[in-house]
Amino acid sequence: MHITLPSGKKIPCEPGVSILQSLREEGIYLTSSCGGKGTCGKCRIIIQSGSADIQSTMKLSREEIDKGYAIACKTYPAEDLVIDMPKESMLTVDGKVATGKAEDLLKLFRTIGADLSPLTERLTLQLPPPTLDDNISDLERLKRELSSKGLGCLRVPFRFLLGLSQNARKENWKITLSTIHSEDCHEIINVFPGQHPVPQYGIAIDIGTTTIVVYLIDLSKGILVDVASTYNSQIRFGDDVITRIVHATEHHELKNINRAVISDINELVLLLAENHTVRLDSIDCLVISGNTTMTHFFLGLDPSSIREEPYIPTANIFPLSYAGELGITLNPSIPVYSFPCVSSYVGGDIVSGILATRMHEKEEISIFIDIGTNGEIVIGNAEWLMSVACSAGPCFEGSGIRHGMRATNGAIEGVKIDPETREVEIRVIGDEARPMGICGSGMIDAIAEMFIAGILNQKGKLQPETSERIRTGEDGTEFVIYYGDGKDIVLSEPDIENIVRAKAAIYAGFTTLLLEAGFSFDDVHRIYIAGGFGKFLDVEKAVIIGMLPELPKEKFEYMGNTSVTGAYLFLLSRKMRAEAEEIARKMTYLELSISRSFMDEYMSGLFIPHTNIDAFPVVKSLMKQ
């Protein structure tokens, strides 16, 4: 049996194997945030001819079903099929996004003034051939050459001894070593016969609870080549870290949760390498940045104590590991560095974020906030750093929101509503004519605009009389942001409730942390905002909904995904790696779960913008208008 793809290519299939699985076996990956359980509805295909056993249509509208839409993970072919794959279902590299980012990153790296000194280094050596008078062994010859050049000592892991004799002789005693610095010594991670300084690539990865972002980086130039991202397939074990820890501990699924993230990473890395014809043996290093639980899952470490008082991780500063021992399908000897963490709930992604903002080297007090599945907030300066974590939920990354999606091509990232006509105007990432969903910045925009236009009240309820776009949908009352051909994009009241809860947790985190640190918002010189919102976050809109404090606009700086930016810096510079460890060591952690004032602040934040409207004078005046 065969499935014919849009390209005309035929791939084999079987009645008992889902279409998602058959596609995967051919190297074609569909978005699948639930990991194939039929609950996210993202792996859509359109069956153009042939019949299939469709086991679930739960996530499809009647109209979509009529048009032949099906969920690939729950559809089993009954005969030869011809299918189409809508663009929004395809897992692809974000080629377009990368170009802009690449320049910004390089600029950032130059601003810092660090040397380009990637964690792996290529050294080409011309050894003198042995003679009866100079008959030391191959290994000693190599070490002697390095030390005679003042390059220090050389550690050769046993496995590299195996090919040394042949590699040294293949190109007349010219040999290139790929090495890392470990305990003041060069440690070999790969050996090439002859001169082989380039190509040399590295991989920087942000493992978010909801989203995984992978950067392919040219280490010789410090250039971001491309980006790929996907939902973390661990989502099938729960949306948040706690649920996943329960799965790992009580359902003995640690190995499966670990494999889920490793296979996501393998897929994205292979996709990037293939797209840019990068040979896998020219990838020399991986750096991963993630929260403490994600880092534990990535490494396969038991996370059970993270969940239980006194909340202890196995490690905060992780020993170096190698691709082979983690199941990463690259050269098994390349190093995998994990960002150091601070505590069970302030992880490597936050340390990475601080590294990217540079607030750890400034005199003035700054605040850093990373809005992902959790919201972590750090206050401090060059002298001290203090952090909290508040459980915001994954809605800004698209999860738990009916038409939510990550900030990739096709996502509505900006929404404007004319206060007079209540006409809606949208901006879509990649300028796609047809949006596929709405990402975090779009949600914030939409809620702020609806609120100001009077469509939404302070309690987060839609006012049906105010707009024809308000209707009753599957999840209750909803607002249509975009009328699509067969697929409208809406925000429902449950969606809005999710967003309000998230923004309340974040604002409560700010105020509690400031209180504990003994400062007020006025003492804060700058607020760095990170998160998977894409290129833009309209800070004024985030203030209107009460997520951010009402401060002069110039104090805010939206930084995008600082976790992966920090990983990029770490990969390119040994100095940055040392700074990251210093940040982790210096940062203190305040446990909010035992803070009464946090709970009070959170409850007060469940209104738009806030119960204490006087903290938002500008919004107050806008409301009056």
Add this chain to the structure above:
Amino acid sequence: MHITLPSGKKIPCEPGVSILQSLREEGIYLTSSCGGKGTCGKCRIIIQSGSADIQSTMKLSREEIDKGYAIACKTYPAEDLVIDMPKESMLTVDGKVATGKAEDLLKLFRTIGADLSPLTERLTLQLPPPTLDDNISDLERLKRELSSKGLGCLRVPFRFLLGLSQNARKENWKITLSTIHSEDCHEIINVFPGQHPVPQYGIAIDIGTTTIVVYLIDLSKGILVDVASTYNSQIRFGDDVITRIVHATEHHELKNINRAVISDINELVLLLAENHTVRLDSIDCLVISGNTTMTHFFLGLDPSSIREEPYIPTANIFPLSYAGELGITLNPSIPVYSFPCVSSYVGGDIVSGILATRMHEKEEISIFIDIGTNGEIVIGNAEWLMSVACSAGPCFEGSGIRHGMRATNGAIEGVKIDPETREVEIRVIGDEARPMGICGSGMIDAIAEMFIAGILNQKGKLQPETSERIRTGEDGTEFVIYYGDGKDIVLSEPDIENIVRAKAAIYAGFTTLLLEAGFSFDDVHRIYIAGGFGKFLDVEKAVIIGMLPELPKEKFEYMGNTSVTGAYLFLLSRKMRAEAEEIARKMTYLELSISRSFMDEYMSGLFIPHTNIDAFPVVKSLMKQ
């Protein structure tokens, strides 16, 4: 189909699988120096009932065939069989030998005055349980405890992080680490919950070209528990190192040659562990000592450049490797230390030997000679060491000699011939009533006694008129040393030729080395002799045949297998390990293959005792008698 063993136990078998293989699958190991090719004839069994497909009887006499003897590797069952296994076929641990050796070794270790500081150390730590106020990670807690005790830093290879969280909590934060010292740091090689200082074992291995000897050592007390030995199954790829290198290089058999020695070692170690009910996870460390080629084969390193001018090994000082990466079936994380080598033809076994003799710390000049498959000779003192290698062949280890065997139970180790009556008296290792073969010391005795009794002439030819024991056998003229029931033990003229060539190479090595170093035999304070001769080597007899120089008897010291003795010392003491590296660094090597005087000396040595009879005045006078 079944084979019934002498014990009454029935084991499964199949027509296509040799009896040797079927026994092996049940954990019953027969001696098999050719590795199952039917050429050594050592894996004898006796078929008592049932019929079998016997594919070779080449190594059996008609009498033996009549009695039901068969070669297990070339015999395939055709129906249910009942078999007997003669004692000489069984590969067993040398329990009896060990008891004596254990005392000698411990005495030697005490004489040296080194502390008992095994290469792996057990550390039991009681950690303070974490609290909300003391909430550092498990790893940091462990490191903090170690450093607060002044025990220095701790390196945790990634794999030990995996179980750390559970191991720490299992016995209420008491934990035992098994560690090695590596670059001034403790490196974890195993973790046990709770208090677990003992049992702790180590393995010292001598990998000879012909024979492999394995010591099981109780690291906590420094006691040799038991010894096991076998022929190196690499013999099927050639008797000497050069033939095996050709096999590895030109026939691409490196992997198979490597596997042969690894599987020999695995079998012997498992046998020892089983015999002494030692749990495999209580074995903490392996040390191997072998010549340069054997070390390369053991590690799987390409040996091709060892054979070609300018004779370069991949390494002389080997990086630490781990059991897992070598295919050793113990805890994959335990360290495997390989003795440092000096050059392509003076290896770790010689460095180990020097370590055992202690000549590297003496003022006076000593000579060390190790007679294995090669003969290596070292001269020097605390200031300098100079070495040569001369190809002696494996005859003293039993290979290439019709009834030759290793110095284990059942071997004739001493021979006396009454010069008058020409009656023969033998001494057998283990006082066995029925000898199974003759070992190196027995051969030397036999030839010296035959020579003195006039049975053998100076050219190594038997004189048939002198004894009724001289007869014509399968290999030509032979002398019957022992009349057995169905199996006589003989030395044939080709056997004697082999032994004469070996002793000539050894004596030529002595004289050439002395010449080059600018000394004479009179300057030498002591001659240490090593080799697989068992407990005894009658030095006077070795002088009579012209293998050793005629010097006062008290100058000679027979040391047995110094390679494994040195490995024992290395395993028990970090100081010994440092000394071994110092010995390897200090020793110079003289290439005999380009020495004309060595060739001349060798040719002169092909007589008994020597062409230059005046160098052996005592032998000369004995001959006159």
